[in-house]
Amino acid sequence: MLVFVVRRVIGMVLVLIAVSFIVFLIFVVVPGGDPAQRIAGRTATEQNIENIRHDWGFDQPFYVQYYDLMKKAFTNGLVSQTNQTSVDTQIWQGIPATFSLAVGAAVIWLLFGVLVGVFSAITAGRLSDRMITLLALIGISMPVFWLGLLSRYFLAEKNAWFPDGEYVAFTVNPAQWLFHLILPWFVLAVLFIGFYGRVLRGNILDTINEDYVRTARAKGIDPRRVMLKHVLRNSLIPIVTLFGLDFAAVLGGGAILTETVFDLHGVGQYAAQSISNFDLPPIIGVTLFGAFFIVFFSAVVDFLYAFLDPRIRPT
Amino acid sequence: MAEKLLEVTDLHVQFATEDGVVRAVDGVSFALERGKVLGIVGESGSGKSVTAMTLLGLTRGVNAKFEGAIEYKGEDLLKMSEAELRRFRGNELAMIFQDPMTSLNPVYRIGAQITEAIRTHEDVSKQTARNRAVQLLRQVGIPEPEERVDDYPHQFSGGMRQRAMIAMALSNNPDVLIADEPTTALDVTIQAQIIELIDKLKDDFNSSVILITHDLGVVADIADDIAVMYAGRIVEYGTKRQLFYDPQHPYTWGLLGSIPRLDKEKPEKLASIAGAPPSLINLPQGCKFRPRCPHAFAKCTEHPPLENRVGDSPPHLDRCWLTVEEKRSLRDLTIRGEAAA
Numbered sequence: 116m117l118v119f120v121v122r123r124v125i126g127m128v129l130v131l132i133a134v135s136f137i138v139f140l141i142f143v144v145v146p147g148g149d150p151a152q153r154i155a156g157r158t159a160t161e162q163n164i165e166n167i168r169h170d171w172g173f174d175q176p177f178y179v180q181y182y183d184l185m186k187k188a189f190t191n192g193l194v195s196q197t198n199q200t201s202v203d204t205q206i207w208q209g210i211p212a213t214f215s216l217a218v219g220a221a222v223i224w225l226l227f228g229v230l231v232g233v234f235s236a237i238t239a240g241r242l243s244d245r246m247i248t249l250l251a252l253i254g255i256s257m258p259v260f261w262l263g264l265l266s267r268y269f270l271a272e273k274n275a276w277f278p279d280g281e282y283v284a285f286t287v288n289p290a291q292w293l294f295h296l297i298l299p300w301f302v303l304a305v306l307f308i309g310f311y312g313r314v315l316r317g318n319i320l321d322t323i324n325e326d327y328v329r330t331a332r333a334k335g336i337d338p339r340r341v342m343l344k345h346v347l348r349n350s351l352i353p354i355v356t357l358f359g360l361d362f363a364a365v366l367g368g369g370a371i372l373t374e375t376v377f378d379l380h381g382v383g384q385y386a387a388q389s390i391s392n393f394d395l396p397p398i399i400g401v402t403l404f405g406a407f408f409i410v411f412f413s414a415v416v417d418f419l420y421a422f423l424d425p426r427i428r429p430t
Numbered sequence: 431m432a433e434k435l436l437e438v439t440d441l442h443v444q445f446a447t448e449d450g451v452v453r454a455v456d457g458v459s460f461a462l463e464r465g466k467v468l469g470i471v472g473e474s475g476s477g478k479s480v481t482a483m484t485l486l487g488l489t490r491g492v493n494a495k496f497e498g499a500i501e502y503k504g505e506d507l508l509k510m511s512e513a514e515l516r517r518f519r520g521n522e523l524a525m526i527f528q529d530p531m532t533s534l535n536p537v538y539r540i541g542a543q544i545t546e547a548i549r550t551h552e553d554v555s556k557q558t559a560r561n562r563a564v565q566l567l568r569q570v571g572i573p574e575p576e577e578r579v580d581d582y583p584h585q586f587s588g589g590m591r592q593r594a595m596i597a598m599a600l601s602n603n604p605d606v607l608i609a610d611e612p613t614t615a616l617d618v619t620i621q622a623q624i625i626e627l628i629d630k631l632k633d634d635f636n637s638s639v640i641l642i643t644h645d646l647g648v649v650a651d652i653a654d655d656i657a658v659m660y661a662g663r664i665v666e667y668g669t670k671r672q673l674f675y676d677p678q679h680p681y682t683w684g685l686l687g688s689i690p691r692l693d694k695e696k697p698e699k700l701a702s703i704a705g706a707p708p709s710l711i712n713l714p715q716g717c718k719f720r721p722r723c724p725h726a727f728a729k730c731t732e733h734p735p736l737e738n739r740v741g742d743s744p745p746h747l748d749r750c751w752l753t754v755e756e757k758r759s760l761r762d763l764t765i766r767g768e769a770a771a
Binding site for chain 2: 325326327329330331332333334335336337338348349423424425426
């Protein structure tokens with residue numbers, strides 16, 4: 116057990132270093148102009164730019180720059196090149212919105228995804244199953260920015276049933292918090308509901324033909340219990356992997372489109388702004404932030420797997 | 431006369447598929463008395479497993495069609511609703527399946543799967559059910575059952591899993607135990623142990639057994655009566671003695687001939703029945719075995735009824751137009767593989 120944890124932690128650190136280095140390399144290689152020039156502004160003199168270049172360390176070899184950047188990243192010293200604000204503070208400010216969005220949407224998509232999957236598997240081949248399949252495919256194919264804008268336009272602007280974007284902190288007003296998040300939650304969840312429903316439907320239909328399900332039926336067990344205890348219990352194992360990684364991605368600021376469309380000022384929106392500003396320190400910051408959740412949750416998934424499937428439990 | 435537990439009369443099972451109607455079971459009748467072992471023997475696709483699963487209603491579905499009667503203690507299982515039938519399933523009639531590696535749910539402990547079977551049919555506490563599970567595991571020969579009851583299926587070997595399956599099937603003291611190829615997936619050394627175990631437990635539990643196999647060698651030990659199935663029908667039916675010492679149907683001869691024997695000279699190659707079983711969608715006219723039979727003649731295009739042509743008592747039924755004399759003169763050659771058509 117301890118070996119497992121230690122090995123995973125070392126792995127996590129290595130992955131994070133690799134991720135940050137790749138992002139850094141891409142940034143250095145991609146032609147984006149001289150960062151010193153951007154910081155200096157339009158009216159800067161040659162000397163100004165030279166000073167900035169020296170002060171920020173852009174004249175150093177790339178590995179020294181990388182080392183400095185990482186040192187700052189782990190000592191809360193990252194500063195935006197665009198507006199000189201602390202990256203750390205910005206991410207902290209974005210976390211409540213991002214986490215609220217992620218947790219709410221995850222609950223919705225998991226609940227509805229499982230319902231959709233079970234229902235269409237039980238009625239497989241019938242009209243209801245085909246309708247659900249069609250809806251699921253529409254849900255999967257619908258771009259989030261399009262669905263987000265449409266729902267905002269029709270449900271928040273044309274008819275003021277829902278608030279028109281922005282995030283209200285839970286600590287400020289819980290009712291408004293909920294009210295402001297309902298649309299983003301559902302818009303983000305739609306794709307996942309469709310996807311999870313399809314995957315689960317397939318898993319269930321595979322599991323139903325397993326010999327042990329026939330054994331369960333031969334015992335004379337009530338069909339509902341067979342479905343829940345023998346079919347669904349085994350069909351849900353692969354869903355755990357999907358959910359762990361998807362949830363981690365959204366938690367780490369991966370719902371960039373949803374956050375931006377609804378102007379939630381979360382970590383994802385911050386990431387989007389930093390990328391459009393070509394601002395390396397915040398990009399490194401949010402990438403490490405997101406990557407942390409991915410590697411952390413994939414470790415959690417591995418751990419849960421061992422719990423759910425005794426065959427891979429270390430003895 | 432012993433108590434007649436189960437009587438199957440003219441059972442037909444058909445499945446509608448995209449390619450056409452599959453006549454999986456096509457007029458099968460047999461009876462099972464208390465304490466007896468009936469062996470049902472046939473190749474893959476002869477309808478023996480479908481027959482067995484139909485007894486428990488496990489083949490029911492939108493595409494399945496049934497005819498005939500399955501009378502168990504005077505009640506017709508075939509006419510019962512799913513909910514009524516469920517009271518019998520795993521309770522009065524229990525089943526063991528072919529592949530013990532996949533027949534147990536991998537995520538539940540052995541004990542939990544046995545207690546589930548017990549508590550489905552009997553309102554007992556978890557502790558009582560668990561004690562019974564331990565007792566059952568001991569009876570089927572699992573060492574240290576108090577500890578092994580908490581193992582998961584993957585911690586059991588194939589033979590042990592089949593023992594656990596048997597324990598589960600016997601957990602409600604069923605009157606009829608249906609074993610569908612219980613030894614096929616096991617090592618040869620384990621096969622004999624499992625068969626012996628079934629034979630012993632049927633006496634301990636006062637159950638009857640329907641043993642389904644493709645291997646005449648397996649039923650030779652413990653069966654009282656044997657039904658040989660081919661293409662969804664019984665082609666020969668009699669006591670074990672009648673079947674082994676006076677086999678009447680050329681298909682039975684083929685099965686007997688294909689048992690490898692250590693007490694005879696080593697043959698050039700292992701004997702087999704030429705050809706493959708017919709498609710159950712397009713069955714040949716007349717005798718279903720005709721296309722593969724080395725002794726087929728003109729009359730075989732007519733459908734042969736299942737009759738007691740030998741005139742034995744108890745009845746020894748077969749479906750072959752050859753006269754009894756012809757059969758007796760042809761069969762030894764056929765079994766030895768020397769018959770010329």
